[in-house]
Amino acid sequence: MAKKTYDLLFKLLLIGDSGVGKTCILFRFSDDAFTSTFISTIGIDFKIKTVELRGKKIKLQIWDTAGQERFHTITTSYYRGAMGIMLVYDITNEKSFENIVKWLRNIDEHANEDVERMILGNKCDMTDKRVVNKERGEAIAREYGIRFMETSAKANINIEKAFCELAEAILDKTADNDNNPENQSIVVDRKAQDNSSVYKGCCA
């Protein structure tokens, strides 16, 4: 009797301009490692990682997409079926931040309507090269009503937290869909979470 090694399976997607660090973020999360050599992702990779949230084992299947411009139309066809999308920009690259709006539009056009989104300002360890301040990231996140976090795959800042928070948001949504009165408390919880950027998750 094959017992499943997880309770839920969430498909997540990483998108953003080329070179913002999508692959590094994924590598940090899945293997807890960092490599500074830049190898452009030419295609679609995925990795899995199981996390435990609220007593549930959640298997995250995270898809890493090629960021290069010429692949944009192709990568959008992978949006469908994603339950959560991380939009990544590089705080040292103005253009990558400006393009967030374009990526958001892409999501609107191609992803599931109820997809959970989150903006990540990556490379936040590189303070001396910063060109996009945190307030601008927060402002755009507020404008679109989505989550935001600054991360560093290199310094391992907020990586695990970001994934767990995104997963938790999806979990809330999954719970909302059940008409189980027990889940009502979780709904409240989610609203509380939306209002503050304080992390309440529990990634072990």
Added chain:
Amino acid sequence: MNNVTKNSILQTVEQKFRLGEVVLVIFEAYQIVGVEHQNRLLAIVKSGNSSALFAFNVSNYPPVNLSDLHIESVIPINETFLIDCSSGFGISSYQFIIISGNEQTLYYYYPDPEIFRSKEVFERTLKKLIQEYSEEKHGDFQWLEAYKSSDLTDIDLNIALNKFPPKNRESKFREELERRKPEYTIHEPYKIYCGTWNVNLNAPGEDLSLREWLATTEDAPDIYAIGLQEIDMSPETILRGEIRPDYNWIAKIMEGLHPADQYEELLTVRLVGMMLTIVIKKSLRGSISKCCSSMVGTGTLKFGNKGGVGISFQINETFMCFVNSHLAAHVQEFERRNEDHDEILRRMSFNDGFKSRNILEHHQIFWIGDLNYRLTKTDDEGIRTFCDYEKIFYLDQLYIQRVQEKRVFRDFQEGKINFRPTYKYDPGTDDWDSSEKNRAPAWCDRIFWKGARIEQIAYESVMQLRMSDHKPVYGVFIAYILTRDEAKFKKVHEEVLKTVDKYENDNQPQITVAETDIDFGMIRFHEHYSRELLVANNCHLPVDFEFISKDDSSNGVCEDWINISHLKGELITGNSLSIRIDIFIDEKAASKIIRRLRDSTPGEKVPLDILVLHVKNGRDVFITIFGEYQPSVFGLRLGTLMKLQKPLIEYTLQELVSIDDDVNNTIPYHKDAKAPREIWLLTDYLYRNGLLIPHLFTVQRKHKLSPRICAIRDWLDEWSTEPFPGTPQTAGEALLKILEALPEPLVTITEHNLSIYASYFDKCRELVVNKMSLLNRKIFLYILMFLKEIQKNYANNGMDDRTIVKVFSHPMCRHQNDQHCQRFLLQFLANDFKEFAKNEFAKQ
């Protein structure tokens, strides 16, 4: 294996191991995988105080190189290790079973009954090691890690060669948890009480108390297994094959248990006279699972007057089995008793709803009952008066059959008997049978066990219970049961999840692509271009690849002018494949590639297409095809051709697109020309050189792929002053290709209109005027006038009307149903339209 081969194989096997790891025995066996028999080489290896059984898959027999041997299983010889070599059972008499842990049961077969001797050595060695382990109760298996973790990183040949699928996540998870069991399990002692009594058809009387039998130990036992025989042997009971438990006896048993603890009945199984009840401490309820029973009737008609009943369950991590049996009676019938024993062993099967296991597939087995074996020297009155049991014990048939003959209860153990024979007494007394039959005393009632970590602390009979002609017997054991430490388990579980995640990430099949950018350089119309895309499988799993569509809307994996030699395929580890990618811009593709590249900047490397190379269960690789296109007259609009002011070669693609897009005609035509320069040149050449040539045009289009087309292309595109480089046939083909390459068909009349009016010449003329632009109309009539000339020369060139229209109808109209278009063209060939054409040509 003869000795020479065996020694050389041994040497090869030894190379697999490190210093200090000693290969004790190698043994050749096989496994049945599907319908295939596969060689397995088993090796028993010892290192320090621990040992393990290695099963090798042999890819080349006899193995000479290290690479011929692949470790398939590594089974530590510890408390979970069981080998069942009882030939005569199972589906094949050559089968033997290795059980490791709870889940892993490996079935092996001896290749040949002739190898009895080496089989003996193999089994003996294993048993010795099992014994050693159970005595030491400790072994350091750390050295096995080097071999076990290998499947995470090393190439498993069977998987790589696509013989077996890789383990799935779930089985890997189970395997890892199993492997790390020693980290989260401890052995906890449990007190097991086994009792057996042949009650000689007596119902339990009111005043009967079983305390003297069941509550004799100082501490309360954790588990009771009480087996009764002959609770009822009436003909009705036998015929009915009674299986309903006897609640009077169960109640009596429950009353008689040790008073120091709370008990509950776990399960009772009954068959006619035999009943087995398992009672457990209430506190143990949560530790027990997969509880199930089984019964086997033997003897005449298998009614169940003799046979066995059994109960199997899992307690914590240990599988336990209790069997109560009543074997054939009478002194001389020991062979029938042996057969009953065999039959119970063979037929008793426990099914917990998911898995069946037989008696031997348990870690700890207790077999009790009235086994009915007697003492052979029945006439010796001395037996009745002896007091030194050891002296007469060798007369016991069961001792002879089990210890001397090794016929029954092999691998089972029995404690030393220090009690009087339990049969046969005058009921109500402690006196030997005084009836006419004058039965000789015998140790009919016995208790055996099998399994590691079991210690017997008592083996007694109870003289005070005198109701039956048998005395009850009991055995008390300390059994060490593998138990999970929940805190440690949680930690290991988390780590195993991580390992499994890593395993899954590492076990993604991956294809290695030499280049993801393929540059075709400059591409020209009607020329073949080829590039090789080298893909390889450098991972340890088979790769199943396929080029897939970029999006859900279009079905093609690439532009239709690109051809991929292998759209899908399989690569086993270490293999590579050269996939050929061909580009050929034909008449259909010519306008498409111009559209495709319209937004590119001149001189820039442009992606012509992106291929998605998908690996099943793995990642997708994008392969970008770069190239530039040299536009040609083929693929441009008629309007564009009419507006060219200089050789086409001098225009950039972007300039041509902007002329093509000039729908408002801001750029002037060559007003006086009836047709574009290129069409005029080709028809003019044909008019002068081709009219008399037989089969100038053929329906089969024999010159479709002629290389001269390229020469004609250059001649046209360059406005060359050289002589025409083609032949009349290829000039004809080039003309057809220009028509076919037009972004829109020359004849813009719908199929529907032609289907209605194609039989009326007047209507056809009207359609030409109303449905076709002036430019198209002029060119159409110009070409038709040329076709008329061909028609005129039928006597020389053999081109009849039918052939002419068949060749030209599709290039001109491109309708699905060509018939109407052919009729339409026939109207013009059959009628005189010189005046009509003249009028149209005059229009501006």
